[in-house]
Amino acid sequence: MGVNFYHDSLALSVGFMKRLSKDTRDKTDDCRFIIFGNNCRKYREKTGFSQENFAHEKNLQRTFYGDVERGKRNLTLANIFKIADALGVNPKVLFDEMPDSNEVKDL
Template sequence: MESPTPTARLGKAIRRHRQALGMSQDAFADGIEMHRAYFGAIERGSKNVTIATLIRVAEGLGVSMSDLMRDAKL
């Protein structure tokens, strides 16, 4: 079995943090002014995100970008 890609691991870490906040994908994406479909693709690990986008997501989650990277074991 193949191990998850780095983008998939990052997406799962983002999902865990969002769910810990009790927010839906729609509500979170709206809150950070991002299209829901694009945010969903980030969580699924099917989009490579820029550093600027990752910072935007991290700030919305109330964590640092390095926290997300660490949680994803990157």
């Protein structure tokens, strides 16, 4: 068993991590994540808060909210509502300027 088992297990783990990293990256490379994040930033800036102060004041994790604004988070509907409520806006405004799905395929 020894060295070959360890080597095979390590190779499988590295392969899995590469696939996981690629899958995660592909999900956040979608321009719609960036648009959503930019809209969050626009409304947050209207509140006059820095990103850190906003997250603290609204009981959001700072790193989580920072990732949202950078388009690096795939959000649940519950989190979209929580962010919209914290921003004091209707959730639909966070989707302003969102391209149709057939337009995304062309990007």
